[in-house]
Amino acid sequence: MAQNKPLIFITNDDGYTSGGIKALIESVKGLGKIVVVAPDGPRSGMSGAISSTSPLRVTRIHQEDDLEIYSCNGTPVDCVKLGISEIAGRKPDLVVTGINHGSNASICVLYSGTMGAAIEGCIFKIPSIGFSLLDHSHEADFSTAKTIARNISNHVLHNGLPIGTCLNVNIPKGNDIKGVKVCRQTAGQWVDEFFRSKDGSGKEVFWLTGRFQNDEPADQATDEWALAQGYATIVPVKVDMTDHSILQDLKFMEEI
Amino acid sequence: MAQNKPLIFITNDDGYTSGGIKALIESVKGLGKIVVVAPDGPRSGMSGAISSTSPLRVTRIHQEDDLEIYSCNGTPVDCVKLGISEIAGRKPDLVVTGINHGSNASICVLYSGTMGAAIEGCIFKIPSIGFSLLDHSHEADFSTAKTIARNISNHVLHNGLPIGTCLNVNIPKGNDIKGVKVCRQTAGQWVDEFFRSKDGSGKEVFWLTGRFQNDEPADQATDEWALAQGYATIVPVKVDMTDHSILQDLKFMEEI
Numbered sequence: 204m205a206q207n208k209p210l211i212f213i214t215n216d217d218g219y220t221s222g223g224i225k226a227l228i229e230s231v232k233g234l235g236k237i238v239v240v241a242p243d244g245p246r247s248g249m250s251g252a253i254s255s256t257s258p259l260r261v262t263r264i265h266q267e268d269d270l271e272i273y274s275c276n277g278t279p280v281d282c283v284k285l286g287i288s289e290i291a292g293r294k295p296d297l298v299v300t301g302i303n304h305g306s307n308a309s310i311c312v313l314y315s316g317t318m319g320a321a322i323e324g325c326i327f328k329i330p331s332i333g334f335s336l337l338d339h340s341h342e343a344d345f346s347t348a349k350t351i352a353r354n355i356s357n358h359v360l361h362n363g364l365p366i367g368t369c370l371n372v373n374i375p376k377g378n379d380i381k382g383v384k385v386c387r388q389t390a391g392q393w394v395d396e397f398f399r400s401k402d403g404s405g406k407e408v409f410w411l412t413g414r415f416q417n418d419e420p421a422d423q424a425t426d427e428w429a430l431a432q433g434y435a436t437i438v439p440v441k442v443d444m445t446d447h448s449i450l451q452d453l454k455f456m457e458e459i
Numbered sequence: 460m461a462q463n464k465p466l467i468f469i470t471n472d473d474g475y476t477s478g479g480i481k482a483l484i485e486s487v488k489g490l491g492k493i494v495v496v497a498p499d500g501p502r503s504g505m506s507g508a509i510s511s512t513s514p515l516r517v518t519r520i521h522q523e524d525d526l527e528i529y530s531c532n533g534t535p536v537d538c539v540k541l542g543i544s545e546i547a548g549r550k551p552d553l554v555v556t557g558i559n560h561g562s563n564a565s566i567c568v569l570y571s572g573t574m575g576a577a578i579e580g581c582i583f584k585i586p587s588i589g590f591s592l593l594d595h596s597h598e599a600d601f602s603t604a605k606t607i608a609r610n611i612s613n614h615v616l617h618n619g620l621p622i623g624t625c626l627n628v629n630i631p632k633g634n635d636i637k638g639v640k641v642c643r644q645t646a647g648q649w650v651d652e653f654f655r656s657k658d659g660s661g662k663e664v665f666w667l668t669g670r671f672q673n674d675e676p677a678d679q680a681t682d683e684w685a686l687a688q689g690y691a692t693i694v695p696v697k698v699d700m701t702d703h704s705i706l707q708d709l710k711f712m713e714e715i
Contacts, residue, residue, distance in 0.1 A: 250536075251506035251569045258656070258664035280506075280570075284652055285665055310582055312700055313507045314536075326566055326648050358715050367646065368702045385709045387701040390623065392582050396540055400514070408514035409541055437712055439702040444568055445643040446624045446695040453641045456693055459614050 208269070209235030209360055212295035212324070214282040215303065216246045216316025219264060219274045223302035226345035227334060228270065230352040231299060234360060236269045238295070240286030242316075243274040247305075249316035251323065252278045259285055279320035287327055297360045298324025301334035302348050304341075308373045308426040309389035309415065312440060318371055325369035325442050330359045332369060337430065338376040348374040351383065351435050364439075371438040373430055381433040388438050389425035390418040464525070465491030465616055468551035468580070470538040471559065472502045472572025475520060475530045479558035482601035483590060484526065486608040487555060490616060492525045494551070496542030498572075499530040503561075505572035507579065508534045515541055535576035543583055553616045554580025557590035558604050560597075564629045564682040565645035565671065568696060574627055581625035581698050586615045588625060593686065594632040604630040607639065607691050620695075627694040629686055637689040644694050645681035646674040 211231050215224045219241035228237060240261065254277045265272040273290055275282045279300070287295060303317040312318045317333045324331030332355060336348045351374055364370065371388075374380065396413030417427050426436040467487050471480045475497035484493060496517065510533045521528040529546055531538045535556070543551060559573040568574045573589045580587030588611060592604045607630055620626065627644075630636070652669030673683050682692040 245512065248509040248511040249506075250508045250575065252508040252534075253504040253506070253570050253667060255504040255667050256501065258658065258666055259653075260662070260664055278508075281667070284649075284667070289653055289655075289665060310698065313578065313582075313698070314509050319506065322569065326569075328648070354715050355712065358712065365702075365705060368705060383713045383715075385706060385712055387703065387706060388699050390699065392584070393540075397515075397545055399545075402514060402516075406516070408516055409545060410514055411509060411511050411537070411540065437709065439705050439709055440700045441702040442566065442569070443644050443646065444696045444700065446621075446697040447643065449621060449624060449695050450641060450643060453693065453695055456611065456614065456641055457639045459610050459639075 209296040210291060210293060211235045211237050212286060212291055212298045213237060213239045214241045214279055214286065214300050214320045216242065216249055216279045217304050218242050218244045219272060221304065222341060222343060222345065223304050226349050227299060227302045227352060230349040231356050234357055235296065238286065238291045239272040240275055240282045240290050242279060242282060243276050246278055246316045248314050249278045249319060250314050251280050251319040254278060254281050261285065261290065279316035280323045283320050283323040295329055297356060298329050298331040299356055302345055302352060303335035304343060305335065305339045306337045306373055307333060307335040307371060308430055308436060309391050312371050312388060321369045322440065322442060325367065328366050330364040332356060332359060332372060334372045336374050347378050347380055367442045368439050371440050373426060374435045375430055375433055380435055384429040384434040384436050386426040386429050386436045386438050387424050389427035391416050465552040466547060466549060467491045467493050468542060468547055468554045469493060469495045470497045470535055470542065470556050470576045472498065472505055472535045473560050474498050474500045475528060477560065478597060478599060479560050479601065482605050483555060483558045483608060486605040487612050490613055494542065494547045495528040496531055496538045496546055498535060498538060499532050502534055502572045504570050505534045505575060506570050507536050507575040510534060510537050517541065517546065535572035536579045539576050539579040551585055553612060554585050554587040555612055558601055558608060559591035560599060561591065561595045562593045562629055563589065563591040563627060564686055564692060565647050568627050568644060577625045578696065578698060581623065584622050586620040588612060588615060588628060590628045592630050603634050603636055623698045624695050627696050629682060630691045631686055631689055636691055640685040640690040640692050642682040642685050642692045642694050643680050645683035647672055
């Protein structure tokens with residue numbers, strides 16, 4: 204009996220109808236059987252959020268030999284949990300998420316639903332990669348991003364990743380990228396974040412907006428630097444958030 | 460002119476009416492001026508989620524000399540962003556979150572709104588601590604947790620924390636805890652997560668549930684081990700999720 208084809212699980216945070224997820228499906232086509240369980244609408248900025256108090260629903264959208272697509276009313280992490288546990292039928296060999304419409308570099312890894320889903324795949328001990336293109340447009344050109352996503356996915360599918368570590372891949376806009384750099388997460392924060400406005404009844408409301416402030420713009424080891432120079436970036440991301448470097452220094456807190 | 464009192468910012472993910480946030484307010488009373496901006500209802504499992512497409516609203520609930528309480532329709536991270544940028548009036552000296560009703564040990568740090576909010580305080584470069592009690596009950600006894608929260612908050616208020624690192628503090632149920640341990644995050648995952656059921660029209664729905672599987676139950680360096688032994692735990696948590704240990708090993712990916 205022929206060995207099973209590799210099983211590739213896909214989700215995103217822009218919803219199953221987005222251009223980015225279609226590009227990701229095309230980019231891994233032929234590498235294995237593909238199961239997509241993705242949100243039924245936009246879920247940007249959902250991070251690792253889970254739906255603990257409301258019921259989840261799944262709808263089959265499309266089925267052919269090597270491609271099944273389902274929509275789900277939950278978060279990106281819900282899609283991973285439900286998709287792997289209840290829909291995929293067996294443990295996937297690879298989880299790929301995106302291709303996100305917009306950057307998930309630097310601290311955006313902490314807010315991103317695309318990366319929340321990749322981290323969840325990693326918690327399942329499955330090699331996992333989140334892909335993002337630095338272009339918010341609905342008509343973004345994913346052609347370079349697709350080539351990069353296919354190359355990295357194919358490599359990881361055959362060589363794996365260390366358990367507990369996934370990849371955050373960001374790709375500059377345009378077709379003249381300089382290459383790929385392995386980087387660390389840039390330190391920074393979002394500032395000037397709120398726009399004050401009024402609702403229909405004249406009450407004050409706040410809209411989240413703002414701009415990214417890079418705290419180390421000259422550091423060539425960071426993802427923001429490499430992206431600004433025109434490189435695609437790969438940041439290895441750990442599920443273990445412990446600051447191991449200060450565990451010993453904090454021991455005195457056992458006495459306070 | 461007398462120096463300003465320290466400003467302590469508080470939020471949580473169980474909502475501003477929860478017993479846990481009342482306990483946290485009491486525990487830090489007298490250490491400074493307190494500003495609370497907390498969700499208007501439960502937001503458990505919201506992780507680092509942000510509201511990027513819907514308007515945020517804030518309502519003042521209570522005001523006295525050293526205590527202001529506001530409710531907000533957003534996520535815990537929204538409460539931190541909006542509270543610090545638009546409500547607090549100046550940069551807080553300390554961010555404390557919780558006291559959460561239920562554990563945020565091990566990988567729950569990645570799903571927790573309480574810890575999402577503490578991590579956000581840390582991104583603002585403010586010393587930040589998330590507190591959780593291992594008791595989901597509405598009538599949970601917070602007396603021991605309050606003492607621990609006050610001691611740790613008072614220490615961090617006066618001595619700070621390294622920029623980019625916050626604390627995840629978990630406290631066992633009951634009043635006979637053995638002490639406090641500084642630990643690392645336990646490796647594990649949630650399994651058997653879904654309960655299949657029917658909605659009112661007979662359609663299938665899935666409810667997120669499940670049980671935690673500890674991948675290293677015998678390791679005395681982990682938070683789950685210490686909690687099982689009756690210790691409160693402090694895990695230092697980093698904003699930088701980069702797996703620095705494999706950056707060099709991944710350099711070959713720049714060529715694929």
